Amino acid sequence: MNYKVGKSSKRDLSDAVSEATAGLKSPKLILFFSDVKNFETYTIKIRDKFENSIILGSTTFAGFCRDGAFKDTLLVMGIEDGIECYADVLEEVDKYPLKYIDRVNNCIDKFNNITNTVCFEISTALISCEELVLSTLNSVLSEKNIPLFGGSAGDQGKAERTIISFNGTIYENACAFVIIKNLNGKIKLYRENIYKPTKHYFTATKVDVRNRIVYEYDNKPAAKVTAEALNTTLENLPKYLDSYPLGRIIGSDMYITANQMVTEGNGMSYHARVYNNSKMVLLEPDDYKNVISETIEKVKKDVPNPSLAIMINCLARSMLFENDGYLNEFAKKMSNALGNYIGFAGYGEQLNEQHFNQTMVLAVFE
The missing domain is CATH 2.40.30 (Elongation Factor Tu (Ef-tu); domain 3)
Known part of the structure; x- marks a missing residue:
């Protein structure tokens, strides 16, 4: 699979986008995470640069990659090939996401076959929408045996404002989802509990x-x-x-x-x-360092050569690690199992039918 993970903390936001997306040509899918303050500008600038890509973004407490954990930084993953994917957005998710269910069906209908396929979703947080989002998505996905993983957007831990974006449009009451088919192997999902x-x-x-x-x-x-x-x-x-x-x-x-x-x-x-x-x-x-080591060993055994990985690490876990001076080491350590991965920290995690908290969720592509 051909993909790149880039990051930038440059003050000039145009320069930051250039640095974080350096080397990307025409990615099929872009995922990006940043702080709340600069998120809307990043959304527009990334869209302007990659008009033909599917682009999902979310605000986060911190972004994770093999170099460590980063705040006030733009983090980008661009996937050039090795996947087939289709995406859309559910709106009015605090009340009526079901109104937009055709968008889920339309994405699935574009695939010739759906083996080795997963749905990744990011919802805006702080509006208690996650269970409604999951019931809407799963009413279609579970019939097709397509697993789901994702997370709620984050902020600096003050529970003030979270934002997501889809293809250059900003949303504060929505869920962006992308259905991804791995053309090179299976996709394994993990949930870690400390x-x-x-x-x-x-x-x-x-x-x-x-x-x-x-x-x-x-x-x-x-x-x-x-x-x-x-x-x-x-x-x-x-x-x-x-x-x-x-x-x-x-x-x-x-x-x-x-x-x-x-x-x-x-x-x-x-x-x-x-x-x-x-x-x-x-x-x-529990002894969280011990638990994390066990998770790393399990993933390495299951998927010795991951081509791609996405992590959602709960905001509360991230704050706990940060207070213990462990957050950066944690992010680097996870790359032992995940290789060149990307991750974000928000207000909740989702796996299949369940929404929960204080957990880490991983998707590892063979």
Whole structure:
């Protein structure tokens, strides 16, 4: 597969685009990530330079590649060949993404066959749209057995504004998606979790699904149940919320649900939906360096010669690594398994039917 990953932190944004896209001729697909401040200008300049390419962009907390983790930097991946791909956008995703479902069908209909195909999507964050986006995309993709991976856009961690772009147009209430066929082999998807279950299990018994609030676990106020499990008081509970997320158990799988805050009436609000009767478990931090090493070994064993890789590393994980002085080392270390990859950090991760948080998702192309 012929592709390039480039980056630039030049102050002059035209120069930055030139540096980050140096060597790209006529890429079939461009993915780019940057800070919020310069994103709209980058969108227009990249579009003007590559009018015939499919271009998806997102704001991010940090961009990742084999050279490290970068903020206030434009990061670009351009894929020249080795793939076939078609893309579009779902709009009004906080309410009516289903109105745009024909755009998904139209993309799939362009392929002669859909073996070794995956859907990559980026949604705007902070509008609780992810579950609606997934149900819309998967209503088409799951029938065709096309797996999905993606992430919600990011910002500097202040939860103020996230933006995506598709082919030069800016969106703040949308999901851009691209269906990619690997012409050279399979595509493997991975999900990494650096939290482990405690002994505290609950069942959600009173829930506001749409607003992502659980009012009761096992018929008791959710915040009180959580505080008790953490052996702390309601007043001190907020201090623990970043480090002790919950796991939503589905069959033998567990998906991380990040705490947002304690609500009125001692409910708990989250960054992903919890459904009535969901089985939940309180999580605690695992030895994350150990977990990451295991992931790298697994990927290397499964895909010894990756041609391309895309990573979504949750914003909360990225902030944790940054506070530990590990973020740059983490990005470099991942290239042991992924080679010359690209990644971004946002407010949520998606894999197939599930939206979750505080996780890393990888797509590795053979």
